[in-house]
Amino acid sequence: MPTLPPERAPQPEHASHRHREVAESFGADPERYDRTRPRYPRAMVDRIVAASPGPDVLDVGCGTGIVARQFEAAGAHVLGVDVDARMAGLARRRGLDVEVASFEAWDPAGRKFDAVVSGQTWHWVDPVAGAAKAGRALRSRGVLALFWNVGRPVPEVAEAFAEVYRLVVPDSLAARQGTVPAGNGYAALHTQAADGIRDAGAFTGPEQWRFAWEQPYTRDEWLDQLPTQGAFTRLPQARLEEVLTGIGAAIDAAGGSFTMRYTTLAVIATRTDTA
Template sequence: MDRPSHTNRRRADAFGLVADDYHRFRPRYPRSLIVELVDREDVRVLDVGAGTGIASVQLRDAGAEVLAVEPDARMAHVAAANGIHVEQATFEDWEPDDRSFDLVVSAQSFHWVQPHAALEKVATLLRPGGRLALLSNRITPVSPARAKLDEAFADLLEQSERWPVDAVHNDDLATTFESHGYSIERRQVLEPQHYAGDAWIDMVFTHSNVLTLDTRAQDELRARLTRIVGAGGVDAENHATVVIATPSARAS
C-alpha cells in the first residue's frame, strides 16, 4: 500500500530548501478560477499550507482579505515578503481564535494534511454559505512527450514517485469529502504553456520527489533532462482544476 503523503514529512519539509525557486518557477492559477472564488467584495480567505503565497497573492489581488497558514519558516518568509499576512503553523496545530472565513483554500497542498481532521476543522471555520476550495495545476508535457521525459527518471525514482502527488486527482477524494458531509463540484481550465530553455527543468526541481534525491541523483537527473529538452524547451498543457466543497448544515 502506498504511504499517505501527509505522513511523509521528509517530502513535505523539502520545499523550503528552494523557497525562492519555488515562488519563481511554480505556475500561477488561471485568473478565471481565482475570480470565481473571489466573487464579491470583502471575501475573507484562509489559505492553508500557503507555501510561498502563490495563491494568496492572486486571491489578494482579486480583492480578497487573505490570511495564510504555513508550517515552513522559509516558505512563510517568501510569502510575507510578498505582502501576505502569514501565521507559521501546521493546519492541525493552528489556533483560529474564534476567527471565521468565507473561503478556505488549499492550493496544491491538501495532500500534506490529514484529510479527515482537516475537513472537520474547516467546517468549524466557515461562515454560513462558506466554501472550501482545492486548487491544482497539473502540468502535462506535450513535446517532448511525457513518456520521453519519463525516461530521465529511470533507476532514480520508482514509477509511482516520478510525478507529483496531488489530492485533487485522488480517486478517493469525493468519497472522503462526502463522508464528512460536503458536496463537491469540479471546474477545470485547460491552458497551453511553453517553457523556454531550462524553465521546465527548473520547475521540476521544485517538486519534493526530486528535492529528496541525493545530490548525485539530482545532478544526473538534471543532465538527462537537459539532453532530452535541448534548446527547444517544453510545450505543455496545464489542466488547472478547482474542487469547490460546501459543507452541509450537519457538517458545519
C-alpha cells in the same frame, strides 16, 4: 457541473499526509519555488471569489504565497497557514500575513472566513481532520476550494522525460508517473479530498471543476523548476545533476523549448447553513 461520486476509498498507510517530511522538503529553496512554480487560472480564482459570501480567505499550505497573491489581486483579504517557517518567511516578506502551524493543529481562535483554499497542498493534510477544521473556520455558505495543477508535455517530450527518469531514478515518483495517463495520479487525491469533505458532515456534496491551459518553457526555465517538484526535493545532489543533464538534453533535442499542457482540477464544496 460534475459532482464527485460518493464511493469511499480506504486511506493507505502510504497516503501523502502521513509523510510530512516530504511536504517540509519544499522549503529548502523558497525563492526558487516562488519564482518557478506555475500559477493558477484567473478564471478559477474569479469563480471561487464570486462563489464566496465575502472577501476573507484562508490559504491552507500557503507556501511562499503564490495562491494568496492571486486571490489578493482578485480583491480578497488573505491569511496564510503553513507548516514550514522558511516558506512562510518568504511569504511574509512579500506582504502576506502567515501563521506557522500544520492545519490540523492551527487554532482559528474564533475567526471565520468566507473561503478556505488550498493549492497543490491538501494532500499533505489529513483529509477528514482538515475538512472538519475548514468547516469550523468557514462562515455559513462559505466555500472550501482544493485544487491541483496536473501537467504533461506533448507525447514525444513526455516519453523523452520518462526515459531519463527510468534510467536515473527508476524508483521515483517521476518514473512511476511516466507510465500512467496524465491526471491518473491525482485521481486518488481528489477521491480522498471528496471523502474527507463528506465525512466532515458540514458541506454540500463536492463538485469538480476543470480548467485547461498551456504554458511554454525554455530549457533553462524548466530546469529551474524541476528541483522544486516533490520527486526531486530530497534527491542527493549528484543524482539530481544527472536528472537535470538528461532532461536538459531531451529539451535540446526538442528544439530548446516545449509546451506543458496543464489541467487545473478543483474540488469545491459549500458549508451548509445548519453545520
